[in-house]
Amino acid sequence: MTAYETILVDRKGRVGLITLNRPKALNALNSQLMNEVVEAATAFDRDPEIGCLVITGSEKAFAAGADIKEMQDNRFPDVYLDDWLGPWDRLGQLHKPVVAAVAGYALGGGCELAMLCDILLAADTARFGQPEIKLGVIPGIGGSQRLTRAIGKAKAMELCLTGRMMGAEEAERAGLVSRIVPAADLLDEAMAVAETVAAMSAPAAVMMKESVNRAFETTLAEGVRFERRLFHAAFATADQKEGMAAFAEKRTPDFRHR
Numbered sequence: 001m002t003a004y005e006t007i008l009v010d011r012k013g014r015v016g017l018i019t020l021n022r023p024k025a026l027n028a029l030n031s032q033l034m035n036e037v038v039e040a041a042t043a044f045d046r047d048p049e050i051g052c053l054v055i056t057g058s059e060k061a062f063a064a065g066a067d068i069k070e071m072q073d074n075r076f077p078d079v080y081l082d083d084w085l086g087p088w089d090r091l092g093q094l095h096k097p098v099v100a101a102v103a104g105y106a107l108g109g110g111c112e113l114a115m116l117c118d119i120l121l122a123a124d125t126a127r128f129g130q131p132e133i134k135l136g137v138i139p140g141i142g143g144s145q146r147l148t149r150a151i152g153k154a155k156a157m158e159l160c161l162t163g164r165m166m167g168a169e170e171a172e173r174a175g176l177v178s179r180i181v182p183a184a185d186l187l188d189e190a191m192a193v194a195e196t197v198a199a200m201s202a203p204a205a206v207m208m209k210e211s212v213n214r215a216f217e218t219t220l221a222e223g224v225r226f227e228r229r230l231f232h233a234a235f236a237t238a239d240q241k242e243g244m245a246a247f248a249e250k251r252t253p254d255f256r257h258r
């Protein structure tokens, strides 16, 4: 496996685990970490033995945002021409489902990274926010867009304009996170969710992710049409035959992910 310096990479069964690992900087997202996360996630996405990914941080911080010290002297032409932060978009384009397991701070780019994932599990210690305004900038990895879609304009506008953090309970009430778990159980829970997803038919899981995400990109009629086409396409998979035969025969399906 490739050697990384800012992340830890592991695999358990069909789950690929990426742990952000810059403890001294609260997992601040510098360019090296961005490139390593994108590279590791892309490798898992292409690996037929992997069905689901988990991205997590430390007990204290999922990630405290883009690395302020790295970016403070940036100049417009350089970041514009380099498409700085652009590689993060590739995380949103992964085929396989990604679970974010968030404990502690998920601020700025950290909150944005969590929102790039498909299932967001929060420890009771999680704190979310887009504090970029306090630095004289705005979010740059989709925070103003994805937070607004997740929790609505009123709350997103207040959080983005004031830089206020919200705790796990408020985030769950607002619809940002799917579930809160005790901090000590966070990784086990996230791995269990990922193992459940990874055990499903891989083509069905990828179709499901694509279809749900389409809801954010299109009209209802087009989204339903898209879903119907993928639903029809699912009948071309061996796993559909296996899944339905297993139901009829009252046994557990043995999906081959084809």
Ligand code: CAA
Pocket: 024, 025, 026, 028, 029, 064, 065, 066, 067, 068, 069, 070, 085, 105, 107, 108, 109, 110, 112, 131, 132, 135, 138, 139, 140, 141, 143
């Ligand atoms: N970038 C660089 N370094 C950071 C960092 C960041 N985003 N967040 C924390 N660190 C560093 C601190 O500088 C400190 O390093 P030193 O020990 O060398 O001084 C170390 O991590 C520990 O941080 P603190 O001492 O500040 O820890 P704390 O517990 O007192 O506070 C915190 C925690 C409230 C999260 C605070 O660190 C903080 O406010 N961090 C910045 C949060 C932020 O503004 N994030 C948005 C960044 S901009 C962005 O993300 C843009 C975008 O959309 C892409």
